[in-house]
Amino acid sequence: MKIGLIGAGRLGICLALLMENAGYEVIVSDCRNDYVIGLNNRSITTNEPRVAEMLDNVKNFVATLDNVEVIKNCDIIFTLVPTPSLPDGSYDVSAVWQVVEDFKNCEFPIYGKTFVVGCTTNPGDCEMFQEQLSSYGIDVYYNPEFIAQGSIIKDLQYADMVLIGGEGRHLDVIKEIYTKIQLIEPKVHIMSTTSAELVKLAVNCFLTTKITYANMVGEVMALSGKECEISKVLKAIGDDTRVGSKYLKFGYGYGGPCLPRDNRAFAAHAKKLGLEYNLGLTTDSFNQEHSKFLVDWFVNKNERNLPFCFHYVSYKEDTDIVEESQQYRLCCDLLNLNYKVYVVDDLVKSKCDDRIVWGTPCEEVFWIDL
Structure with a gap:
């Protein structure tokens, strides 16, 4: 069986390589000419683990x-084409619609082919894609991935679950693909496309809420004079099986290309339904305020007024992404207070404020470490 993948970006190329490694013949497309040439020459620049290999x-x-x-x-x-956020928080799925049009404009038989949408969409979008393609004999499925940048291949191989939205004759084919690329036997959840779209957003909304809760507890502990026991308190809370310890850690706040956007997209969808939910927006607001708390906290701890130093300012260590990075926001806030700031890992140097001093400091510094 030949598998195609349209949109071979950071996630798409990882999924495509795992499919090829599992024995499938794979054809990918991308709009970037130099990138396509690099893929065919087996030479692309990437810091995503295992991709080059x-x-x-x-x-x-x-x-x-x-x-x-x-x-x-x-x-x-x-x-897996890009679906950027719109001003209201919902996703711009125009790139997916272009793929739908590519199907419709084909001058050869396409009846019986399967279209699997893996990029994040708004609840109800895949139903509309299906409406457009039903008369062409195309089944549409929604199949998002739950991964983090910097560990995509590992996350795909050890996924907690496989989520498939849709019905029809090709469900078993999709499940078989994941059986071959994964190194564990994940839980498989099958439901309607709209429900699956909601699951994708809701999972990440829950994570943002849990991260925010942990930071709230940490702030209360710090201002109660019990900063040294923040981790003990959160471990005790997490050991209650009703809560769980994953993502229950005092830190910078959530960031990156997925969690903040999914949080806002869920709130935007609820608003379209006439539901004014404050939880997602409150979580987002707290995440921003937490950064201000950390600025004051670290400035007060830095009694000798030393330069500050970060190990990294990307949203996650060993990635080149500063999108909504709380570490980078904290770094910029300290720069704006006229502190000298070092950053050891220069992977994101070209994307950052030119006031940053890159590399290992040659003077005494106050390390930012959470």
Whole structure:
């Protein structure tokens, strides 16, 4: 079976390489000419673990600029095109609609092909994609991934669950693909596309709430004079099985390309339904205020007024992403207070404030470490 993947970005290329490694013939498309050339030459610049190594070993993998070529030559087509956030918090799915149009404009038979949407969409979007493609004999499924940048391949191979929205004759095919690429036997959840779209958002909303809760407890502990026992308190709370310890850690706050956006998208969808939920917006607001708390906290702790130093300011260690990074926000806030700030890891140097001093400090500093 030939598998196609439209949108071979950071996540898409990882999924494609795992599919190829599992024995499938894979064709990917992307709109970036130099990137496609690099994929076909087996030489791309990436800091995502294992991607370069796996790409170097592929045998049945081709990249193209042409989505239609992918559709023509493959039985099942995944798409992981970008879906940026709109001002109201919802997702702009125009790139997915373009793929739908690519299907509809094909001048060859496409009946019986399968379209799997893996990028984050708004609840109800996949139903609309299905409405457009039903008359062409195309089944549409929603199949998001639950991963973190910097560990995508590992997260795909050891996923807690496989979530599939949709029904029809190709469910078993999708499940079989994941059986082959994963190193554990995950829980498989099958439901309607709209319900699956809601699950994707709701899972990340729960995580943002839990992270916010842990930081709230930490702030209370710090101002109660019990800063040294923050981790003990959170461990005790997390050892209650009704709560659980994952993501229950005092830290910078949540950031990156997924959690904040999903939080806002869920609130935006609820608002469209006439539901004025404050939880998501309150969580988002607290996350911003927590950064201000950390500024005051670290400034007060730095009694000798030393320069500050971060190990890294990306949203997650060993990634090159500063999008909504709370570490970077804290760094900029300290710079704006006229502190000298060092950052050891220069992976994101080109994306950051030029006032930062990069590299290991050669003077005594106050380390920012949570």
